[in-house]
Amino acid sequence: MNSGKSQSTNNMTVLWIIGAFLALIIGGVIIAQATPLLFPPQGSAESLQVDDLFKFMLAIGGAIFLLVQGAIVYSVIRFRAKPGDLSDGANIHGNATLELVWTAIPAVIVLVLTVYSYQVWVSTREIKPNEQTVYGRGARFVWSFSYDVPASSVPSDVEVDKLPPNIQDAITNDSSFPITSRELHTFVGQPIKMVLDTSDTLHAFWIPAMRMKQDLISGRTTEIRFTPIQAGEFPVVCAELCGGGHGDMRASIIVHADETEYLSWFSDQVNLVVYPPDDPVLRGEQVLASGQYPCSGCHTLTALSWAGITGPNLNGIGDRAATVRSAATGETPEEYIHRSLYHPAEYLVPGFGALMPQFQPDAGQPNFMPVDDNKAIVAYLCTQTATGESACDLSNLDAIIAAGD
Numbered sequence: 001m002n003s004g005k006s007q008s009t010n011n012m013t014v015l016w017i018i019g020a021f022l023a024l025i026i027g028g029v030i031i032a033q034a035t036p037l038l039f040p041p042q043g044s045a046e047s048l049q050v051d052d053l054f055k056f057m058l059a060i061g062g063a064i065f066l067l068v069q070g071a072i073v074y075s076v077i078r079f080r081a082k083p084g085d086l087s088d089g090a091n092i093h094g095n096a097t098l099e100l101v102w103t104a105i106p107a108v109i110v111l112v113l114t115v116y117s118y119q120v121w122v123s124t125r126e127i128k129p130n131e132q133t134v135y136g137r138g139a140r141f142v143w144s145f146s147y148d149v150p151a152s153s154v155p156s157d158v159e160v161d162k163l164p165p166n167i168q169d170a171i172t173n174d175s176s177f178p179i180t181s182r183e184l185h186t187f188v189g190q191p192i193k194m195v196l197d198t199s200d201t202l203h204a205f206w207i208p209a210m211r212m213k214q215d216l217i218s219g220r221t222t223e224i225r226f227t228p229i230q231a232g233e234f235p236v237v238c239a240e241l242c243g244g245g246h247g248d249m250r251a252s253i254i255v256h257a258d259e260t261e262y263l264s265w266f267s268d269q270v271n272l273v274v275y276p277p278d279d280p281v282l283r284g285e286q287v288l289a290s291g292q293y294p295c296s297g298c299h300t301l302t303a304l305s306w307a308g309i310t311g312p313n314l315n316g317i318g319d320r321a322a323t324v325r326s327a328a329t330g331e332t333p334e335e336y337i338h339r340s341l342y343h344p345a346e347y348l349v350p351g352f353g354a355l356m357p358q359f360q361p362d363a364g365q366p367n368f369m370p371v372d373d374n375k376a377i378v379a380y381l382c383t384q385t386a387t388g389e390s391a392c393d394l395s396n397l398d399a400i401i402a403a404g405d
């Protein structure tokens with residue numbers, strides 16, 4: 001007599017469970033579809049794979065979120081104590097079926113995720129044919145990128161004996177030499193292999209639009225690969241707290257629309273290097289602007305759009321070198337700036353610590369800066385004066401360099 005009624009109650013319960021289950025799945029899918037609207041653009045082939053994996057995890061996470069929150073809300077309403085009911089609830093413990101189910105389901109989910117993530121990881125690290133190697137270097141608090149230039153791409157009318165020694169060597173041996181830029185340039189469809197290193201502490205190279213992030217570790221190189229699929233300019237960010245200027249440690253990746261556009265940028269850069277200006281001031285400006293040295297991460301210099309704040313502001317450094325710094329050190333302005341690069345800790349600008357890297361004149365030493373670059377940088381910084389006239393007598397510089405260490 002009673003069985004008809006309990007049969008229909010059972011049916012209702014089953015319907016409820018199926019309904020709730022469907023609602024959870026639909027809710028999870030909606031969360032997985034809606035959240036990526038907040039993501040950065042999908043700039044690389046890998047970003048599609050990474051996002052698919054992420055959406056899959058979001059769908060599972062979303063369904064679990066709704067299940068847990070739904071159960072809480074349901075219980076708060078359904079099992080609310082009646083007014084005046086001060087009795088304890090039923091003492092429930094041990095339900096082998098339930099425990100099996102809630103262990104087995106997550107185990108399966110985690111296993112599926114492991115296999116799926118591993119596949120994505122392996123596939124995004126796959127070596128591509130015709131990939132281009134770009135070297136990325138992190139230094140407090142700036143990124144720089146260098147590219148190998150085959151000696152064969154140097155125009156034949158270049159005056160080889162005027163070039164820096166490493167380029168002359170490359171031409172003699174038909175090998176390659178590097179050029180450097182402050183932005184990472186590439187083009188749509190070109191697979192890139194980035195080889196990353198740091199000149200000081202830990203940094204992390206992160207291009208959100210490419211869904212790529214990799215730590216930079218002192219004393220070794222690390223690698224990532226990606227293939228841009230969308231032209232445009234996207235941010236490059238340091239994602240590892242590396243010191244006071246960490247928040248400013250940003251750059252851009254510029255993805256040119258095609259190879260022709262990229263090569264026109266590239267040959268402009270090669271020309272800047274293989275036709276160096278005779279004027280040391282211009283050469284100094286070019287060396288500093290190329291991002292070959294990490295100065296912009298620590299110094300402000302409006303003429304080159306540097307905005308670092310770890311070291312003294314270099315606007316007007318020519319005037320200061322000739323006045324207060326000369327008075328404090330007894331050096332001529334050209335000698336002071338020259339020694340600021342090779343012996344930064346010898347005289348510390350008041351209010352600043354010994355944070356500047358010591359640049360060194362010999363190849364193979366850390367922070368290598370050839371003497372020619374040092375001279376060009378000194379020539380340029382000496383012109384950072386109120387009038388724009390050089391504050392220095394550069395004809396002394398060779399004697400200073402010969403006499404000093």
Ligand code: HEC
Binds near residue numbers: 295313337341348356
């Ligand atoms: C990691 C941060 C850092 C980097 C990178 C760095 N500097 Fe410095 N620099 C400093 C600090 C800090 C000082 C002040 C302490 C001192 O005098 O050594 C300084 C001082 C100087 C001074 C003296 C300024 C004055 O007012 O007298 C000059 C010139 C200078 N740096 C030029 C450069 C150039 C050029 C580069 C790149 C080739 C560079 N620095 C790279 C941090 C840095």
Ligand SMILES: [Cu+2]
Binds near residue numbers: 140
């Ligand atoms: Cu950093």
